[in-house]
Amino acid sequence: MESWGEAAFRGRQLFKWLWTPGFASLDEVTDLPKTLRARLALEGYVYNLETVSVVASKLDDTCKWAFRLEDGSVIETVLIPGDSHATLCVSSQVGCAMGCRFCKTGSMGFVRNLSPSEIAGQVLSVIEQLGSEQRPRNLVFMGMGEPLANFENVVASIRILSSELGLNYSKRRITVSTSGIAPKIVELGNEIDVGLAISLHATTNSLRDRLMPINRRYPLEVLMDACRRFKLPRRRRITFEYIVLKGLNHSREDANRLARLLDGIPSKINLIPYNYVEGLEFQAPSEREVLDFQKLLIDKGFTAIIRKSRGRDIEAACGQLWSKVIRDEARVKGSTSG
Numbered sequence: 589m590e591s592w593g594e595a596a597f598r599g600r601q602l603f604k605w606l607w608t609p610g611f612a613s614l615d616e617v618t619d620l621p622k623t624l625r626a627r628l629a630l631e632g633y634v635y636n637l638e639t640v641s642v643v644a645s646k647l648d649d650t651c652k653w654a655f656r657l658e659d660g661s662v663i664e665t666v667l668i669p670g671d672s673h674a675t676l677c678v679s680s681q682v683g684c685a686m687g688c689r690f691c692k693t694g695s696m697g698f699v700r701n702l703s704p705s706e707i708a709g710q711v712l713s714v715i716e717q718l719g720s721e722q723r724p725r726n727l728v729f730m731g732m733g734e735p736l737a738n739f740e741n742v743v744a745s746i747r748i749l750s751s752e753l754g755l756n757y758s759k760r761r762i763t764v765s766t767s768g769i770a771p772k773i774v775e776l777g778n779e780i781d782v783g784l785a786i787s788l789h790a791t792t793n794s795l796r797d798r799l800m801p802i803n804r805r806y807p808l809e810v811l812m813d814a815c816r817r818f819k820l821p822r823r824r825r826i827t828f829e830y831i832v833l834k835g836l837n838h839s840r841e842d843a844n845r846l847a848r849l850l851d852g853i854p855s856k857i858n859l860i861p862y863n864y865v866e867g868l869e870f871q872a873p874s875e876r877e878v879l880d881f882q883k884l885l886i887d888k889g890f891t892a893i894i895r896k897s898r899g900r901d902i903e904a905a906c907g908q909l910w911s912k913v914i915r916d917e918a919r920v921k922g923s924t925s926g
């Protein structure tokens with residue numbers, strides 16, 4: 589607004605409208621002068637994410653949205669209900685360059701970064717569809733993409749989401765998850781007061797190198813050093829996500845190594861039994877194996893929680909819905925063109 593010669597407060601007025609659930613047209617901005625509204629209508633427009641599909645799991649209440657962006661790219665957003673509150677998992681990139689071996693998005697490669705409004709827009713669209721009274725309480729950057737590889741836009745989207753004029757989320761309710769871009773972890777803590785989750789998944793560099801190529805650049809020692817230097821908000825802990833892969837990472841030695849790695853870091857461990865994905869090489873562990881590993885960690889004094897693999901019937905693992913939409917569209921195109 590200032591670059592248009594308008595007072596700064598006009599920008600705040602417009603911002604508030606843009607992030608009001610249900611806002612659809614610049615004609616609705618009735619508290620701006622007519623001339624300004626006319627210019628806005630001429631030079632701008634309101635873009636809402638287009639919902640391609642909403643799929644609800646029949647096994648649990650997980651719900652997944654596929655959104656199409658203006659350039660035709662499709663991203664996914666997943667709502668994970670809890671006992672008293674829901675968590676929304678948002679995407680930060682179209683595709684991902686990190687190439688984690690257990691992840692479908694990783695196998696698709698990187699397309700582009702999402703803009704701040706495309707990231708925050710996922711939350712707005714879901715709130716619009718659920719109604720404000722059912723808005724998700726927690727937000728996690730754990731969908732498609734590596735958030736710290738899109739650092740500026742992710743930070744900007746958090747500022748929108750947490751703004752009193754925007755969706756007014758407490759930063760305590762926002763967690764950024766990373767595969768381990770060590771220098772950016774420290775930068776994130778210095779920049780903004782949010783929670784941090786690390787996709788750890790292995791206790792040796794040799795296995796982590798194999799699972800997550802980022803580990804060759806920032807091996808476990810460097811990653812843990814960054815976690816120790818992360819400015820953790822008061823009374824918060826770093827969440828370590830640990831996918832339990834049958835026969836690979838849940839031995840007694842793994843528990844010992846994990847304890848050494850996390851020594852001195854306020855932490856909690858989420859154990860996620862691997863959800864079998866067609867076409868990938870890993871196997872799901874038995875319930876017993878996961879429970880045994882959890883016990884080893886609890887005996888060492890850790891908080892270790894088993895997180896169920898959600899939405900198995902709706903392809904809920906990272907990036908899978910996206911691949912399904914793309915596959916389906918390819919099929920439709922193939923059948924119409926051929």
Ligand code: SF4
Nearest residue numbers: 684686688691694733
């Ligand atoms: S797990 Fe996350 S960081 Fe790794 S490839 Fe998948 S989307 Fe990217």
